[in-house]
Amino acid sequence: MPRKASDPCATIDSPVSRADLVAAWEQAYGTPPPKRTSERLLALSAAYHRQVGETGGLSRKTRRQLTAWADGADKETDAGKASRDTGARPGTRLVREWRGESHVVDILENGVLYKGRTFPSLSAVARAITGARWSGPRFFGL
Template sequence: MSRASLEAELAVLADASPAQLREQWLEVTRRPLPRVSPGLLRLALAWELQARSRGGLPRRVSQKLAQIASAKTSTREVQPGMRLVREWQGKVHVVTISEDGVIQWNDRAWKSLSEVARTITGTRWSGPAFFGLKAKTGRAA
């Protein structure tokens, strides 16, 4: 969808009646209608249209929002300068986060903590869980 086309669709939302908004929600999302005010539905529809046009939220943001919504775990973000230490099968592994945010382990840059954890263990591990950054919150969803 072109920028002009998106702007035209967003402009239509401003003058749409509540019935038109409900109809458009079902057409655009193919999901059940949320029980919200017409004003909030207008905002939600605008977000849906923009997300469809521009790709939505980055995967990392979606995961963080889902984690917050479930209230089951909490993950601390890695910060530049961090040193993460984990013993695995009698060997100590040290991962550092450089000032530019690059993950360093065994004199090599890695894409993610999970990639490092998988290499160390030989199995699929959550890197944040393996290095102690992910913890259960103790709250039920």
């Protein structure tokens, strides 16, 4: 199948076998590709690494800007924090009755407070309460 000039894979000489694409991936990344990686992704990766070899890659300014954006994105998302996972803001108190006992949790900036102990997530609290794996937001009715 002929490739369009705008296709990033057009820089790869056709035809290329999957084995050749896997070998190119292993050379570029030092590890085999994940199972079920599509030939399209393998080809795009090979084309990108070939382009980097020919042009020298991204400029120092561009790399610095991308790093700054990535660092900012990590701070904005608060990955793994209860407030992100649940939509509940720090300071929110949740109450759940389970088997005749009321369980009170407080959402913190860095997790969830339950019975004087800080948990990383509502799911961890739900597991401590029930002994089974639960979706924390679902268990607390969020």
